[in-house]
Amino acid sequence: MEAIYLDNNATTRCDPAVVEAMLPFFTEHFGNASSIHAFGSQVGKALKKARGQVQALLGAEHDSEIIFTSCGTESDATAILSALRAQPERNTVITTVVEHPAVLTLCDWLEKEGYVVHRLRVDRKGRLDMDEYRSLLNDRVAIVSAMWANNETGTLFPVLEMAAMAAARGIMFHTDAVQAVGKIPIDLKNTKIDMLSLSGHKLHAPKGIGALYLRRGCRFRPLLRGGHQERGRRAGTENSASIVALGKACELASEHMDEENTTVMGLRDRLEKGILSRIGHCFPTGDVSNRLPNTSNIAFEYIEGEAILLLLNRLGIAGSSGSACTSGSLEPSHVMRAMGIPYTAAHGTIRFSLSRYNTDTEVDRVIEVVPGIIAQLRKLSPYWTDDGPAANPEAAFTPTYA
Amino acid sequence: MWEYSDKVREHFFNPRNSGPLKDANGIGDVGSIQCGDALRLMLKVNGQTEVIEDAHFQTFGCGSAIASSSALTEIIKGMTLDQALEVSNQNIADYLDGLPPEKMHCSVMGREALQAAIANYRGEEWSDDHEEGALICKCFAVDAVKIADVVTANHLNTVEEVTFYTKAGGGCTACHEGIEEILAGIKAERAGPGEVSPPLVSPVPAAPAAPVSAPTAAVGTPTPSRLTLVQKIRKIEEVLESVRPMLQRDHGDVELADVQGKTIYVTLKGACSGCMMEVATLGGIQQKMIETLGELVKVLPVSHMPVEA
Ligand SMILES: Cc1ncc(COP(=O)(O)O)c(C=O)c1O
Ligand code: FES
Numbered sequence: 001m002e003a004i005y006l007d008n009n010a011t012t013r014c015d016p017a018v019v020e021a022m023l024p025f026f027t028e029h030f031g032n033a034s035s036i037h038a039f040g041s042q043v044g045k046a047l048k049k050a051r052g053q054v055q056a057l058l059g060a061e062h063d064s065e066i067i068f069t070s071c072g073t074e075s076d077a078t079a080i081l082s083a084l085r086a087q088p089e090r091n092t093v094i095t096t097v098v099e100h101p102a103v104l105t106l107c108d109w110l111e112k113e114g115y116v117v118h119r120l121r122v123d124r125k126g127r128l129d130m131d132e133y134r135s136l137l138n139d140r141v142a143i144v145s146a147m148w149a150n151n152e153t154g155t156l157f158p159v160l161e162m163a164a165m166a167a168a169r170g171i172m173f174h175t176d177a178v179q180a181v182g183k184i185p186i187d188l189k190n191t192k193i194d195m196l197s198l199s200g201h202k203l204h205a206p207k208g209i210g211a212l213y214l215r216r217g218c219r220f221r222p223l224l225r226g227g228h229q230e231r232g233r234r235a236g237t238e239n240s241a242s243i244v245a246l247g248k249a250c251e252l253a254s255e256h257m258d259e260e261n262t263t264v265m266g267l268r269d270r271l272e273k274g275i276l277s278r279i280g281h282c283f284p285t286g287d288v289s290n291r292l293p294n295t296s297n298i299a300f301e302y303i304e305g306e307a308i309l310l311l312l313n314r315l316g317i318a319g320s321s322g323s324a325c326t327s328g329s330l331e332p333s334h335v336m337r338a339m340g341i342p343y344t345a346a347h348g349t350i351r352f353s354l355s356r357y358n359t360d361t362e363v364d365r366v367i368e369v370v371p372g373i374i375a376q377l378r379k380l381s382p383y384w385t386d387d388g389p390a391a392n393p394e395a396a397f398t399p400t401y402a
Numbered sequence: 403m404w405e406y407s408d409k410v411r412e413h414f415f416n417p418r419n420s421g422p423l424k425d426a427n428g429i430g431d432v433g434s435i436q437c438g439d440a441l442r443l444m445l446k447v448n449g450q451t452e453v454i455e456d457a458h459f460q461t462f463g464c465g466s467a468i469a470s471s472s473a474l475t476e477i478i479k480g481m482t483l484d485q486a487l488e489v490s491n492q493n494i495a496d497y498l499d500g501l502p503p504e505k506m507h508c509s510v511m512g513r514e515a516l517q518a519a520i521a522n523y524r525g526e527e528w529s530d531d532h533e534e535g536a537l538i539c540k541c542f543a544v545d546a547v548k549i550a551d552v553v554t555a556n557h558l559n560t561v562e563e564v565t566f567y568t569k570a571g572g573g574c575t576a577c578h579e580g581i582e583e584i585l586a587g588i589k590a591e592r593a594g595p596g597e598v599s600p601p602l603v604s605p606v607p608a609a610p611a612a613p614v615s616a617p618t619a620a621v622g623t624p625t626p627s628r629l630t631l632v633q634k635i636r637k638i639e640e641v642l643e644s645v646r647p648m649l650q651r652d653h654g655d656v657e658l659a660d661v662q663g664k665t666i667y668v669t670l671k672g673a674c675s676g677c678m679m680e681v682a683t684l685g686g687i688q689q690k691m692i693e694t695l696g697e698l699v700k701v702l703p704v705s706h707m708p709v710e711a
Contacts, residue, residue, distance in 0.1 A: 304438055306464035310414060323464065324438040332438060347438040347462075380420050380468060382431070382442040382460035 003316040004362045008202075009151050009179060009295060009353035010320055014245070015204040021248040022206070025241035033238050034229065043240050050247025054211055057250035058196065059187030067212045067230045068243050072178040072199030073102040075212040076145070078223040078234070079174040079195040080106060083143035084115065086219040087172075090142035092116040094133070096157070097338040098126060099147050103176055104334070107145075116140070125287040126155040126339050134165060143172045148180035148196075152322055152335040152351055153286025154295025156180070160191050167192035172218065178202055178210075182253035183260055183292050194218045200242065204355070205249035209242035256356055265293035267363050268354050272296040274367035279374050281389060285341060285349060294354040297322075299336070299345040300374050302383040308350055311373040317366055322349040344383060406465060407499035413469035418476050423458035428523030430515040439463040439508065441471055443515035445478075447523050452483045459515075466498075466505040473497045474512040483520050489513065503543030538580040541573030549584050559585065566686030567648075631661070634695060638666060641690045649683070656687070659704040666691060669704045 005013070025046070031039030033047055048063070055063045069075045080093060080103070095107055097119045107117045118136050120128050128146075137144075144166045148159050163173040174195040180186065181196075182203030188196065195218065200209040214220055214233070226235030253260075272284060281301040300308065305321025312319055322333030324347060331337060336346035352366070378384040406414075426444035433440030440463065446456040457479050459471040473494050478486045491509035495501045501509060521528035535546030552558065552567045561581050565571040571581050629637065635658070642656050649655055649670075659667040668687070670680060680703065688701035 302462065304463050304467070307414070307468060310411075310465045314415065331436065343435045343438070344462075347435075380417065380460055381462045382440060383462060 003318065004358075004366060005318050006352040006354060006358065006362075006366065007318045007320050008355040009154075009351065011201045011207065012204045012355055013357060014206055015249060015252055017252060018205055018245045018248045022241040022245035025244055029240070033240060034227070043238075046244050047238055047240060050243045053247035053250045054198075057181065057186070057254050058198075058213055059189055060213055061189040062216055064231065065188075065213055065216055067214055067233050068238060068246070069210040069212055069234055070208055070239070071210040072100075072176070072197050072202075073210075074223070075197030075199070075210045076100075076102040076174075076176050077106055078212055079197060079214075080110075080143055080145055081223060082219075082221045083172045083174070083195075084110070085221040087142045090140055092118065092138075092140045092142060094118045094120065094136055094141055094144040094146075096120040096122065096128065096146050098122055098150055098152075098155075098335045099145070100151055100176060100178070102178075103145055103147070120146070122338050124340050126150060126153055126285070126335070127287055128157060128162075130158070130161070130165075133162065137166060137169045137171060139170075141166075141169075141171045143174055145174040145176065148175045148177040149183070149292045149295075150286065150335060151179045152333060152349075153297045154179070154292035154353075155286040156184070156290050156292065159193065163192040163194075179292060179295075182250070182257075183294060185257055188213060188215075200246040200249060203249050203253050205246045206242050209239055209246045211246065259356055261293045264354050264356055264358070267358055267360065268294055268296050268352070270360075271352060271354070271363045271366060272298065274363070275370050278367065278371045282374070283345075285336065285339065295351065296353075297349055297351045299341060300348040300350065301345045302348070302381045302389055303374065303377040304347045305350055307377050308348065308373060311376065312350075312370075315369050315373075317369070320351045320353075322351070323347040405502055406469075407501075409497075409499040410466055410469040410501065413472040413498065414465040417459075417468055417472040419456075419458045419472065419479075421458060421460065423456060426456075426458070428519040430518030430520070430522055430528070432514045432518050433463070433511050435462065439467045439511055441467065441511050441515045443471070443474070443512075443519045445519045445523060447483065454478050454481050454483065454486060463508065463511075464505075466501050467508040467511065469498055470494050470501070470508040470512045471515075474516060478516065483523070486516060487520060489516060503540055504537060506543050538584070539568075539570035539573070539577040541577075542569040544568050544570035546580075546584060549581060550588060553585060553588050559589070561585070562685060562689075566683070566689070572683075629695065635661060637694050638691065641687065641694050642668070645687055645690065656683075660707060662707075664698065665700045665702060667702055667704045667707045 025043070029042050029046065031037070031043045033040055033044040051063045051066045054066045058066075060066060069078060084090070084093070093107055093110060093115060095103055095117065107119070111117045120133055122128060144162065146157050146159055146162055149156050159175045163175070166173040172194045173192060174197070175193055176197045177186070178197055178199045179202060181198040193213075194215045196213040198211050198213075201207040220233060222233050222235065224235045227237070229235055229238055275298060276282065276284065279300070282298055285297045285299050305323030309319060309321050322336050324332045332343065332346040333349065336349055341349070383390055423444035423446060426446055428445035428447050430443045431440070440461070442460045444458045445454050447453070448455050457475040459475055461468050461471045474489075477489055477493065477497055491506070491513040494509040494512045495506065518528045535548070535550070538544060538546050538549055549564060549568060549570055553564060556567060558564055558567065561571050561578050564581050564585070571578055638658055638661065642658060646656060653672050655671040657669045657671065659669050661667070668684070670683065684701050684703065688699065691699050691701055
């Protein structure tokens, strides 16, 4: 039985064409792009091509607006720290409670360093309150950083509108688009977004390569200083093989953009409907009508996510969960908690994230086996009786708090 | 995914004694839905002999919570209540060939459910004295509550001291920032509102210049005057005696090997030898030696002793 990979928001398989494109840069094209000789200049040309491919996918006006980095996390940190350093008279960051740790943990640290951080809250569907946002925009704000698409639920934030509102007040706008790039069309030249982070391994390029889009004219301070690579905006000899790979992956993503929003979305919808119609006491989380085409996050009540994943894994199916156990903390996912999902459901959330490599047969198989797994675990649950949740689950089982 | 032993997997995939138990006469409900673990243990106890004739569980939780519950019911079936009360969380973990550090709390929950169920059978009130905090040190499975307790009780000031008392921080060092935060928080509390550092200052890498006071009474006060060799060795033995219980708790031990000038050679035994903690343990012992002897000494493992010609 072939394994079924439904964890593409965690990372993706490299496209074979991407691997093929990058391999020569380990062997014959090993040169350093900064060198004058032929070894170097070949690599220099390849980097230029890759930059153009990334530019095209993002709809950026100039290829020099693309800075290659080592990952999405680096791009996020570069953007936020740059905005603070370039504008020492501004001390405030606006972000959201549901960001990826790449932004949230950085902001927690900035707060300890004395900066002011506002974290916009979300409603039960993971949506922002735009009035709250508007009320926080003032001249103390150095940067707004809001994710384009949420990695757990796929929920999209109205970043175009938010960027325009920030720009109107002269405030820089950054978006962590690590999950959005390659899945939804993006045309940066027609937006007010100043900075955008992306990461290669979410769009079928290798791990350890990312990019930061930096709008021409946006004030900038580098994170890494040293050589003149990336026009001095990110020092360090270029990871040429991976940059070439990212370029190729961006080209392929443009080609597959329609497929992503028709075929992949169709598979996702069928998977979700199939599960919801066969299993009681479960519901999709996030803003279901406004989300990435590939993501479905379902909360299964009265059972715990890691247990579900282990049983899925035994059948060769890979997903992920927002349970405390899998997040490595005592609390379930901050995204689920922010949306006010009750604990009895938050621990049982499972994210299925698809890609263009998934098939109809795979979706059928998952729909077929998930009901059995859920039933098996509910049989063990103290919140569950023979055929449904205990009459009043929260009251039927009230453990001594340990 | 966690590194689960085959035994854990086996008990998770095929849990024993799961589901409600008819005519149970002792029931223990423990856990916290917030943390994602909750367990109901049901016992059928023979009223005459106090033997646990049957035990079932229902668990809301992860793989190791379910496996721990299953293991617990297997362990206690056939035991008398008094025997069952001797079962520790370590017994449960050992039965499963070990649990990852992040998951040890699952076995703790099992033991608590057992206590609660027995209390319920006996008509007693059971209250839980165990409080769990966020896991700070993953290398040694030490949580925030434990660190804060030890810091407060022993007036600790540095990460090194915390490592000596709890092991936390003695491995990969990733948790040092977390430990520093706990130390800074407790220090701020001790200092009172007047002395709290202003918010704009970066977090304090707590490392006071002042020498640290001897933490336990058993160690005695620093003696600045010269000691005879016999007195010195006696003092050294005293220090080793005072740290021994802590090492033995982790199945280790320490012996004095030799004293050569200002260098004390010791043999670390059992779990301590060769473990990541060796350096931290020796560092801690050395600090105590310096305080007790009132002079600068070095504590080294016996393997560092120069070979005699
Ligand atoms: C929304 C979001 N931002 C940032 C990252 C971090 O990207 P990277 O792993 O490349 O550092 C991720 C990946 O998990 C993500 O989903
Ligand atoms: S996490 Fe504490 S030493 Fe590794």
